[in-house]
Amino acid sequence: MKKKLFGTDGVRGVANLHPMTVEIAMKLGRAAGYIFRDGKHRHRIVIGKDTRISGYMLECALASGICSMGVDVLLVGPIPTPGIAFITRSLRADAGIVLSASHNPFQDNGIKFFSSTGHKLPDWQEAEMEKLITSGKIDNYRPTATEVGKAYRIDDALGRYVEFAKNSFPKGMTLDGMRIVVDCANGAAYRVAPEVYQELGAEIIVINNKPDGININEGAGALHPENMAKLVKKHKAHVGIAHDGDADRVILCDEKGNVVDGDYIMAISALDMLKQGNLKNETVVGTVMTNMGLEVLFNESGIKFLRTPVGDRYVLEEMADVGANLGGEQSGHVIFSDHTTTGDGIITALQVLRVMRATRKKLSKLCEVMERYPQVLVNVKVKNKKAFNTIPEVKKELTRIEKLMAGKGRVLLRYSGTEPIARVMIEGKSKKIIDSLAHGLARLIKKKLG
Numbered sequence: 001m002k003k004k005l006f007g008t009d010g011v012r013g014v015a016n017l018h019p020m021t022v023e024i025a026m027k028l029g030r031a032a033g034y035i036f037r038d039g040k041h042r043h044r045i046v047i048g049k050d051t052r053i054s055g056y057m058l059e060c061a062l063a064s065g066i067c068s069m070g071v072d073v074l075l076v077g078p079i080p081t082p083g084i085a086f087i088t089r090s091l092r093a094d095a096g097i098v099l100s101a102s103h104n105p106f107q108d109n110g111i112k113f114f115s116s117t118g119h120k121l122p123d124w125q126e127a128e129m130e131k132l133i134t135s136g137k138i139d140n141y142r143p144t145a146t147e148v149g150k151a152y153r154i155d156d157a158l159g160r161y162v163e164f165a166k167n168s169f170p171k172g173m174t175l176d177g178m179r180i181v182v183d184c185a186n187g188a189a190y191r192v193a194p195e196v197y198q199e200l201g202a203e204i205i206v207i208n209n210k211p212d213g214i215n216i217n218e219g220a221g222a223l224h225p226e227n228m229a230k231l232v233k234k235h236k237a238h239v240g241i242a243h244d245g246d247a248d249r250v251i252l253c254d255e256k257g258n259v260v261d262g263d264y265i266m267a268i269s270a271l272d273m274l275k276q277g278n279l280k281n282e283t284v285v286g287t288v289m290t291n292m293g294l295e296v297l298f299n300e301s302g303i304k305f306l307r308t309p310v311g312d313r314y315v316l317e318e319m320a321d322v323g324a325n326l327g328g329e330q331s332g333h334v335i336f337s338d339h340t341t342t343g344d345g346i347i348t349a350l351q352v353l354r355v356m357r358a359t360r361k362k363l364s365k366l367c368e369v370m371e372r373y374p375q376v377l378v379n380v381k382v383k384n385k386k387a388f389n390t391i392p393e394v395k396k397e398l399t400r401i402e403k404l405m406a407g408k409g410r411v412l413l414r415y416s417g418t419e420p421i422a423r424v425m426i427e428g429k430s431k432k433i434i435d436s437l438a439h440g441l442a443r444l445i446k447k448k449l450g
Contacts, residue, residue, distance in 0.1 A: 008310070008313075008417025009120075009417065011110060012101055012111075013108065013110075015054030015057075015109040020109050022058065026068075027065060028111055029062040029063065033070070034141065036071070037070075046074045047076070048079040048081075048084040048097070049100060050098075050099065050188040051188060052213060053213030054109045069138075071094070072152065075152065076154045079188055080247035080248065083247075084096040086118060086164050097112065098112045100246040102246050102248065104245070106214045106215070114342075118342065120313040165344070166350075169200060169350045180240070181237045181239075183221050183227065184206065188245065188247050190210070193241070196346055205231060207220070207227065208221060229257040229259060233256070248345055249333045249343060253363075262331055263293070264372075266284060267370040270284050279326060282304060286305060286327065287309065287310050288308070289310055292409070306324075311417065373428065378425075378438050378441075379421050381450060382415075382420055394444055398411065398413060405428055410427050422449065
């Protein structure tokens with residue numbers, strides 16, 4: 001328990017190994033039950049999950065821990081992460097928990113928490129939960145008799161979420177006549193995503209919607225949009241939509257089979273919202289990974305652009321601070337806060353489809369508004385996450401690259417918050433130059449930390 005549990009997006013790791021064990025899950029459930037008891041009413045916490053086989057054991061452990069604290073559990077089964085944020089609010093529950101490792105392979109799993117308002121927890125509250133576990137403060141708190149919590153199965157959660165997502169699309173507008181390829185990544189969206197698009201009138205071609213517990217994200221979904229892109233061209237579809245394992249992100253492709261990431265989605269959405277007078281404070285929030293091309297576009301369009309560390313929770317916090325209603329990440333986490341409280345791949349896709357319908361433009365045409373700067377990202381597996389500025393050779397090379405790219409691009413060196421990986425990203429106008437620089441820096445890091 002000496003190891004820090006929470007990363008950039010909840011607790012995550014290989015299922016059945018620390019910290020993703022049933023023992024830790026039960027303790028997290030007990031800590032959550034303690035923290036979210038803030039009144040005299042009967043308290044309730046929602047638990048949802050994606051399609052990983054390990055979800056069964058962790059769900060039971062979490063529920064047991066919560067019930068042992070005198071809090072009831074509402075089980076909704078497989079549902080997108082943003083669905084839990086919504087259901088928590090809809091059912092007036094005290095908190096929501098999602099079991100998912102998002103885009104990671106099936107052997108991993110994670111535990112994410114939402115407050116009663118459907119927002120991810122701030123750092124201080126996660127730290128409080130961790131302190132409760134490590135200190136043993138609540139070990140002797142054991143409600144008995146009628147005070148023990150109960151677990152209930154909520155059967156209409158998916159239907160509620162489908163209607164919620166559809167309500168983000170304008171009344172009176174349909175997707176009639178549109179052919180869409182939908183890749184569900186064999187994950188949490190395997191039922192709800194096809195229903196949403198089909199009920200709005202689209203003709204859909206669905207792939208990767210048969211989860212078996214181990215095929216989530218496997219050659220599918222937002223991490224592997226090339227399969228979706230091929231089918232878009234084959235079936236002459238208008239657009240392709242690929243979700244990740246927990247459907248809080250989306251990657252699109254246009255009718256030509258070109259991949260459309262979160263930066264393009266924000267470009268299209270921001271310009272349309274600005275034109276309609278709906279872009280609050282004429283501000284958009286991105287991250288350090290956001291392409292420079294988007295920043296250039298916003299500067300030219302009179303839109304203020306702000307960057308945060310990687311992680312949709314940090315994007316949302318900045319949006320709240322500056323009063324913005326649009327923000328997101330290149331990976332496809334996009335937040336439309338007028339509609340929802342977190343990244344939602346289905347709602348994000350619907351906002352782009354709305355612009356396509358309203359402007360009567362193909363997606364390829366809408367993407368022309370932004371000139372993307374070449375960007376090279378190299379991942380390096382590391383044994384430890386030693387601060388880069390404490391390694392003389394790395395610090396020297398990083399300084400050299402920063403001077404070389406000044407005014408012509410940028411370099412970003414960071415560690416993954418959920419995996420033992422160092423990420424080297426260099427952006428600039430010359431693909432050849434940045435590719436050489438990025439791989440050179442990656443080799444140096446591998447030599448020192450790999």
